[in-house]
Amino acid sequence: MTDLPHLSDLSPRVAALLAHPSITERRPPAADPWPCTGPEPPDLAALYAATDGLVLADGTTFLRRGELARATDWLKHDSSLDWPDDLVVLGEQHELVLVLDLDLTASRAGGGILEAPHDGLATFQRIARTALGYLEQRTGLLPGDPAPEQRLADAITAGDIPALRQALAEPLYPGTDRQTALAELTLGRLLAAMGDETAATEAFERSIAARARAAPRGAAAIERAAALRACAAAARQAGAESLAARFAARR
Structure with missing residues (x-):
């Protein structure tokens, strides 16, 4: 504790x-x-x-x-x-x-x-x-002391880059890899929209890795392919077409 x-x-x-x-x-x-x-x-x-x-x-x-x-x-x-x-x-x-x-x-x-x-x-x-x-x-008396996972969920909803980075830097409870993958995907999209493709790529790669970790046994390759498609779509949504093309071309 x-x-x-x-x-x-x-x-x-x-x-x-x-x-x-x-x-x-x-x-x-x-x-x-x-x-x-x-x-x-x-x-x-x-x-x-x-x-x-x-x-x-x-x-x-x-x-x-x-x-x-x-x-x-x-x-x-x-x-x-x-x-x-x-x-x-x-x-x-x-x-x-x-x-x-x-x-x-x-x-x-x-x-x-x-x-x-x-x-x-x-x-x-x-x-x-x-x-x-x-x-x-x-x-409703006070915010209390919410767990990092709760702050991470709030940061995803808000699209708050500093809050995402802060929550992702904390140790997260076992079994939260899917939430981590979504948070990194969101962070990558936001960074891509700002024009920081290097940082966006790093976030997308972490999202792919987290989603693969969350996959059931034997399904890591399927999840990785789905994660690549999600990163390509997020980059495209952010207007980063060249970044989207790089992820779309990967298998």
């Missing part, structure tokens, strides 16, 4: 969150110890020091601290999941399971708060870096 503020620095944020009208249920703090592998993140410690779980008006539910390990073990057993020990079920949000990734092995881009559909519990989307930040986003 990334470096987080001290517990005392988080208390005002927790107080503001719990005073928000979107919080429809909160519970008295409990004496249950942190039940999971690895240290308790400071933001969760601050949250559980004020309320033992909560419910939002939109149905988002955070479990009691004492329920976390049992809920995680039950879900792993019931769904035959081979999750690592540092993934913890925090609660749910409609048809999604909320999961805390502690990333104790530093192998998953620092971990954070993940969402996984009930029918796809091996497919994660990282939403925020911390549980408190996630709740701030859900309530």
